[in-house]
Amino acid sequence: MKRVVITGAGTINALGRDVPATLEAMREGRCGISDLAFRDVERLAIRIGGQVKGYDPAAAFNRQQLALYDRFTQFALIAAREAIAQSGLSLQGELADCSGVVLGTSGGGLTTQDENYRSVYEEGKNRVHPFVVPKLMNNAAASHVSMEFNLCGPTFTVATACASSNHAMGLAFQMVRSGSCSVMITGGSESMLCFGGVKAWEGLRVMSKDACRPFSANRNGMVQGEGAGVYVFEEYEHARARGAEILAEVIGFAMTSDASDIVMPSKQGAARAITGALRDGRIDREEVGYVNAHGTGTAANDKTECAAVADAMGPQADRLMISSTKAMHGHCIGGTGAVELLACIMALRDGVIAPTIGYEEPDPECALDVVPNEAREAEVSVVLSNAFAFGGLNAVLALRKV
């Protein structure tokens, strides 16, 4: 089996337009959640989100590209450009043939669907732009990344709701580890912050109207975000041979299904994913210093997740740190694990643990060290990233310091 390392990272999200800006915001515990701004927002009960504000698509893309790129594709490309530039890779010939793209998304081109449904249903128009289908399809982002960077190997999209990008990165990891691919561009992207996207979430009554406060006793729901995180996963010897800077090593991955309920999480399913990732990476649980939580700020997730971590980690659960960065950037749904992996890399490389901001009252059902409100300096050598999706689908990644 091959070793797999990360040689490039890119992002755009409510905290920043790139990785340095995002990490700075995470270190400072800044909140990127603000009043939502889009058409018909006044008809929503939920009016806050981690929206990417002041973003000018025309600064990154030309007119023809914008006719084809939904916002989730734009985010994916912006993040991929940053990641691939950092890696220094140029994909040609045989290398291009064994390099691909696996991206997660849940809603795909939801903004495109929303705008065009509005146009034909509400406004009564009978003609839509010819690119509606290629713009809204869930694989559009992965395909455009493949086209822009000449990635000719396995390329596809994974949709497992809030675990999409962890599933995507886990598959990319397995493909490089098995030797079938040298380089995989992976992560996820989401842009659901439009009227229909937020209205649908409103219907579930799990959204907070004021803030995301993971693990805090007074938490009252999740807050949606948007954005993308994209990484270059590369075979270790390949990266070493070309002198690439290695950000972290991906060492383990596991996925499980609760097989029980379409929305309520299960402690057992989550715990099996965590222990599975440890087993896959041959990791002693005493080595794990930090867990980037799924931590949505809902009543159900946070207590179930803490119980699962306690079960899976045993006595180590009381020694490790666990934080949810969703209180800062919002829940980026199918892109969230990818945005959050930045906090894992920051923990390993910089020795800085991103905080859980918005934390106000201890909850006895979430009695772990959640790194409340302020970032902390700590040396950690192994970290985990949790993602637990609607549908009962769980995906946990393990990373090690290099």
Place this chain on the structure above:
Amino acid sequence: MSVKDRVIAIIAEQAVLEPSDVTMESTLEDLGIDSLGLVESIFAIEEAFDISVPFNANEPEESDFDISSVATIVAGIEKLISEQAK
């Protein structure tokens, strides 16, 4: 603006050219407009003139709408507009 000038403006925008670079003899191929650019141009023409252009990208040569040059496109649109006015 005449129908001809409006069509030339739409095609020029699609081809990222100045309208003065688009002549009546130009073919879409000359102008670098591919199949996706063609359906986008037809959409823009339909929007601009509020007409429905009978064009199927699967069999362009079978369509009643002749796209072999800018001149035939303009003529086709003028015909559609006049039929609609009846």
